Amino acid sequence: MKMKSVFILCITFTLLSFNLPKHLQKKVDKEIKDTFSVEVFAFNAIxxxxxxxxxxxxxxxxxxLFEIKTEDSLLGYAYVAKAPSKTDAFDYLVLLDPELIVLKAKVLIYREDYGGEIGSKRWLKQFIGKTQEDxxxxNDNIMAISGATISVRSMTNAMNxxxxxxxxxxxxxxL
Structure with missing residues (x-):
């Protein structure tokens, strides 16, 4: 009986360890639904x-790193990570199609008082269409933002x- 409880606990811990925190998962799910125009999908850790x-x-x-599927069809991939800002870090999401082309980049949580402009759709759209060859x-093919230099450089490095x-x-x- 004790062995069975330990086994169930290990399985539960393993399954839970592959999930994003609830507050991030909610934001990621919304972006997936909007980007891929789906309501039901599987979100599996790779x-x-x-x-x-x-x-x-x-x-x-x-x-x-996650694959996004509906039934047996691969819609694409999601990458969720943190990048450093001046004194903290921000969470971001990158959605990719099956050919690994960037469909969307999104700053999920920005924790600084300054530099939050990197979360604007206008600035983030410059990553759309980027591939592994880019x-x-x-300040060349990525626009600078006054007051957000550290965060812009950080996001650029993270995307590279x-x-x-x-x-x-x-x-x-x-992949």
């Missing part, structure tokens, strides 16, 4: 092998790291 993760410039854990450069990681994952036939 776990990368420990041999692959050290080779990737972006941060990957058990709870930030390189983003601050994600795109470079997607290229590696694609070349290794993982």
């Amino acid at each position: 776990t990368l092998s420990s041999e692959v993760v050290p080779d990737l410039p972006a941060t990957f854990g058990s709870d930030n 390189t983003l450069r601050y 790291n994600l795109l470079a990681s997607l290229k590696i994952l694609h070349e290794k036939n993982i």
